Amino acid sequence: MTSTRRVIIPLPDRDFDVTEVAVPWRLLVDAGHEVVFATERGQTPAADPLLLTGVIFGKLGAEPEPKRFYEQMIQSPAYQKPITWEAIEPEAYDGLVLPGGHAPGMRQYLGSEALQAKVAAFWKLGRPVGAICHGVLVLARTKDASTGKSLLEGRRTTCLPKYMERAAYFLTAWKLGRYYRTYPAYVEEEVREALAPSGRFERGPREYSRRGTATDHGPAFVVEDGDYVSARWPGDAYLFTERFRAKLEARAARG
Numbered sequence: 001m002t003s004t005r006r007v008i009i010p011l012p013d014r015d016f017d018v019t020e021v022a023v024p025w026r027l028l029v030d031a032g033h034e035v036v037f038a039t040e041r042g043q044t045p046a047a048d049p050l051l052l053t054g055v056i057f058g059k060l061g062a063e064p065e066p067k068r069f070y071e072q073m074i075q076s077p078a079y080q081k082p083i084t085w086e087a088i089e090p091e092a093y094d095g096l097v098l099p100g101g102h103a104p105g106m107r108q109y110l111g112s113e114a115l116q117a118k119v120a121a122f123w124k125l126g127r128p129v130g131a132i133c134h135g136v137l138v139l140a141r142t143k144d145a146s147t148g149k150s151l152l153e154g155r156r157t158t159c160l161p162k163y164m165e166r167a168a169y170f171l172t173a174w175k176l177g178r179y180y181r182t183y184p185a186y187v188e189e190e191v192r193e194a195l196a197p198s199g200r201f202e203r204g205p206r207e208y209s210r211r212g213t214a215t216d217h218g219p220a221f222v223v224e225d226g227d228y229v230s231a232r233w234p235g236d237a238y239l240f241t242e243r244f245r246a247k248l249e250a251r252a253a254r255g
Helices: 018-030 064-073 104-110 113-124 133-141 162-176 187-195 234-254
Strands: 006-010 014-016 034-039 095-098 129-132 222-225 228-231
Touching (some): 018 034, 018 064, 018 234, 129 133, 129 234, 228 234
Parallel strands (some): 095 129
Antiparallel strands (some): 222 228
16 A cells, blocks of 8 residues: 655646646545645635636637546645645655646746745755646756756756747737746746756657547656656646656655
8 A cells, every 4th residue: 555645736826727736636636645735825726717718719728627626626625725835844745746837827936936945945855846837947947055056957857848838829819918928938948948058858749739648648748857757738747647656656665
């Protein structure tokens, strides 16, 4: 029997990606692990509403199963009463998941120096870290206190690919403006800069619409580098969680 592991998932107050949070939550809890949520001031968060209703013409939103997971998640005590970012004690957790999202509310989380300090402390412990889509920016922006360089320097990672971010923006800009452009720079550009000079960015196969599921990982892509797992977008969420969970449980087995 797998021993229970505690996983911390920091979130912004609003606009996080439905799939990138609800799928890890559901799969980790179903495996017997404890998930703790954290927001800046302990406020109950909310996902990007367009991902629940459909971004444009009812399309581009979350798939039905992740939306069901979200409805279950928001009823859980851990979600209803998150801790604050300041209250995160890195040593108290066995794993860290950094989800993404692209709507404006994500900037609170992606740019927080207070959260980055907690992430840096957790990273130093050498325990499993998972980052997906825009969540990789948190690691790219977090500096190692001893070197002053990004935590990602010299590592292998993926993130939201530029071609995918650009396609979503051009497809919806006429209606939603810069909804899909969280920052002037593309996510991939900033992550590549953080990796230099010896890191390696892995884009994965081109994919615009097909998404992995619990039973079909064919369209999904993740990168594993030691105890770090990264993924590109919601379509990778199931495989991403499976690989993260494997690292979490492997460490538990080693004691």
